[in-house]
Amino acid sequence: MLYKKGKANKESGLLVFLDRFQSLFAKRHINYQKLRLILKYKLLLYTRDTSFFTVFMQMKTDNVKKDDEIPTARGLLRSLWYYGIYGVIFGLLLLFGTSFSAMCYFFLAYFMILFTTILSSFSSVLLDPRDRQIIGIRGVNDQTLNAARLIHISYYVGIIAFLLVGPAFLILIWRASPIFAILFLIDTILFTIFTSFVALLLYFVILHTFNGDKLRNMINIFQVAFMILIYAATQLPNLLDNLNVSFTISPIWHWWSVIAFPFWFAAPLAASQGTWTPSLIIFTGFAILGLILSVIYYLHISSQFEVMLEKLATHSDKRPRVGVWQRLMVLPYRHNLRKREYFNLAWRLNQTERDYHLRVYPVLGLTVVIVFVFLVEFGIDGGHWEALLQNRWLTLTVYAMAFSIPQLIINLRYSSTPEAISVFKIIPGFHAHDFRQATVWMVVARLLIPQALLLAVLLTPLLGWQALITDINATLYALLISQIIAGQSMRLPFAAVYTASQSSSLGLANSFITVLVLIPGVGLNAVALLPKLGWGNFLITGVWLIILSLTLYRSNKAATISPQA
Numbered sequence: 001m002l003y004k005k006g007k008a009n010k011e012s013g014l015l016v017f018l019d020r021f022q023s024l025f026a027k028r029h030i031n032y033q034k035l036r037l038i039l040k041y042k043l044l045l046y047t048r049d050t051s052f053f054t055v056f057m058q059m060k061t062d063n064v065k066k067d068d069e070i071p072t073a074r075g076l077l078r079s080l081w082y083y084g085i086y087g088v089i090f091g092l093l094l095l096f097g098t099s100f101s102a103m104c105y106f107f108l109a110y111f112m113i114l115f116t117t118i119l120s121s122f123s124s125v126l127l128d129p130r131d132r133q134i135i136g137i138r139g140v141n142d143q144t145l146n147a148a149r150l151i152h153i154s155y156y157v158g159i160i161a162f163l164l165v166g167p168a169f170l171i172l173i174w175r176a177s178p179i180f181a182i183l184f185l186i187d188t189i190l191f192t193i194f195t196s197f198v199a200l201l202l203y204f205v206i207l208h209t210f211n212g213d214k215l216r217n218m219i220n221i222f223q224v225a226f227m228i229l230i231y232a233a234t235q236l237p238n239l240l241d242n243l244n245v246s247f248t249i250s251p252i253w254h255w256w257s258v259i260a261f262p263f264w265f266a267a268p269l270a271a272s273q274g275t276w277t278p279s280l281i282i283f284t285g286f287a288i289l290g291l292i293l294s295v296i297y298y299l300h301i302s303s304q305f306e307v308m309l310e311k312l313a314t315h316s317d318k319r320p321r322v323g324v325w326q327r328l329m330v331l332p333y334r335h336n337l338r339k340r341e342y343f344n345l346a347w348r349l350n351q352t353e354r355d356y357h358l359r360v361y362p363v364l365g366l367t368v369v370i371v372f373v374f375l376v377e378f379g380i381d382g383g384h385w386e387a388l389l390q391n392r393w394l395t396l397t398v399y400a401m402a403f404s405i406p407q408l409i410i411n412l413r414y415s416s417t418p419e420a421i422s423v424f425k426i427i428p429g430f431h432a433h434d435f436r437q438a439t440v441w442m443v444v445a446r447l448l449i450p451q452a453l454l455l456a457v458l459l460t461p462l463l464g465w466q467a468l469i470t471d472i473n474a475t476l477y478a479l480l481i482s483q484i485i486a487g488q489s490m491r492l493p494f495a496a497v498y499t500a501s502q503s504s505s506l507g508l509a510n511s512f513i514t515v516l517v518l519i520p521g522v523g524l525n526a527v528a529l530l531p532k533l534g535w536g537n538f539l540i541t542g543v544w545l546i547i548l549s550l551t552l553y554r555s556n557k558a559a560t561i562s563p564q565a
Contacts, residue, residue: 014155015040030144038135038148043155083163086113091167098176098273101249103266110164110188111195111262117160118153118199119226146302154196161192176273183272190291191265197294198261204301207308220354228365253279261290329445333438338431342438349415349494350442356411363404364451370400371455375462395463395470398455399522401448402478408443409485415494422495432492437555439493440486444479452478469537470525476544477521483551 015036018025025032090106135145165188172181206218249263251270257263267283326347333340350356374397415421424430452475459467525540 014043014151018151025147028143028147029141030147031140034140035144035148035151038140038144039151042148042152083113083160084167087164087167090164091169091171094168094171095175098172098180098269100251100266100270103269104249104263106168107191107262107266110191113164114157114161114192114195115199116226118157118196119222142307143302146305150200150302157192157196161188180269180272184269187265187268190287191262194261194265194287194291194294197298200298200305201294204298204305204308207305217354220357224358224361224365228362228369251277251279251283253282257283258286261287264290325445325450329442329449332441339434339438342435343442346435346439346442346493347446349421350446353415353494355416356414359411360404360408360447363407364447367400367404368451368455370403371397371459374400395459395467396522396525398452398459398467398471398474399477399518399525401451401455401474402481402518402521405448405478405481406485408447409440409482410489412439412443412486412493413490413496415496418495418497420494421492425492425495433555436486436490436493437483437552440482441479444482448478448482449475466537469541473525473537473540473544476541476548480544480548480551481518483548483555487555 018032018036018039022032025035090109093106093109094102096102165185169181169185169188172184202222206222209218251267264283264287267280267287271277271280271284322344326344330340330343333343424435425432452471456468456471459471524543525537527536
């Protein structure tokens with residue numbers, strides 16, 4: 001029975017469009033009536049995702065947004081304006097030409113933005129195991145569930161792709177020709193489909209390989225690692241320019257071209273402006289073959305995808321092991337039983353907060369990238385690394401780790417289960433100050449100190465022993481700033497529901513404060529480097545230790561007067 005839309009019903013444009021393909025869904029054993037109903041309510045409930053995507057949708061005021069309003073493409077265009085800004089930037093890059101190199105860089109940048117969006121913004125919707133548990137028991141088969149999931153994500157991905165590619169399409173109509181612009185649009189649509197299926201297939205491999213908590217950890221590691229890779233890739237132009245590396249990409253097939261799939265889709269556009277060379281034919285052949293194989297393979301495993309998602313709902317009964325690093329970092333509290341227990345509790349809670357990791361770990365990776373960008377930008381003379389050893393001022397770059405502190409500390413306020421920690425508020429003898437202080441030390445010990453050790457190992461051979469001392473100073477300074485920000489912005493960790501708008505405004509304010517505080521910190525350490533023997537660096541170490549001790553003393557004294565503060 002075909003679905004017929006009533007005249008009085010207000011329908012999403014997506015549903016109206018899908019009504020024309022009911023027979024096609026029936027051939028794939030998909031119940032269209034149930035598919036349509038699932039999509040209708042998914043479109044209504046998509047604001048459950050507290051990711052980057054839904055932040056802007058929640059900015060609509062209550063007097064404008066109606067209770068029964070179904071999100072439409074027009075509303076999404078208003079909320080996703082920042083993707084339009086990316087699209088304008090991409091389009092302006094094509095003003096310099098439409099060569100093979102230009103097309104390769106366009107598709108590479110487009111892939112980074114689109115793939116990162118699918119991994120981060122849509123992960124909670126794409127990997128939601130509740131669909132099969134709630135909807136599947138009502139007679140909905142896995143093919144229908146998976147089709148609803150795929151169409152739901154494709155709807156948003158399509159709008160984002162339109163915003164990213166639209167300006168470039170208009171510019172190419174004027175810069176090149178309407179025919180070339182149409183070829184570019186078709187090529188981009190195919191590349192968007194390929195990118196989406198690659199993301200789904202990568203998720204399927206992870207789902208197939210791991211189980212339970214290990215599966216959730218691997219997905220989190222995969223998301224974070226890719227976002228750090230994206231941050232690093234954005235700095236490659238600066239690094240390669242200082243190392244005198246050419247940016248020209250030749251349309252010649254190499255062995256590494258097998259994994260350079262953004263280049264595959266640039267080949268047809270390059271060939272349309274010139275001649276078909278053997279390399280361009282191979283690139284184009286890989287693009288067609290990769291697209292066909294990815295679509296066919298996903299259609300083959302689509303029903304298994306829903307079954308695999310049930311692994312995300314399983315939990316391991318195995319108690320997490322207390323590692324050597326955790327035992328080492330709790331030593332400062334070995335004579336204080338209460339703070340030691342608070343530290344271990346905060347460590348355990350932080351292990352389970354995967355959303356916290358997704359928001360914080362990329363920032364930590366970015367700070368490491370920033371350090372090496374500064375080294376290459378200001379320390380390399382004519383592409384020679386030997387110039388680094390003669391510039392002791394570059395040791396100050398390790399203070400870049402302080403820029404991640406607002407993100408680390410502010411997000412400690414939020415938890416996926418805030419009601420759990422709220423129980424402690426009514427427990428007699430609970431000291432909120434001690435718990436906050438132990439939590440801050442947990443973050444420093446778990447995240448900042450390993451980062452500082454990594455920088456020390458990498459920079460000491462390049463910059464000498466002064467880099468090691470400055471790294472210690474920067475770590476002490478980071479701990480000092482952490483205590484100050486935590487005291488001003490957080491009363492009880494893990495006790496609030498994450499709201500991205502509040503976090504963004506508070507993060508912006510604290511980032512501004514951190515920059516202001518960072519200026520005298522770096523300035524004092526720079527003055528300490530004036531003596532050529534470097535003894536001033538040890539003096540700064542003593543200064544930070546004294547200031548940090550006084551800060552902790554005053555904080556503990558205030559807590560003694562008011563333990564619940």
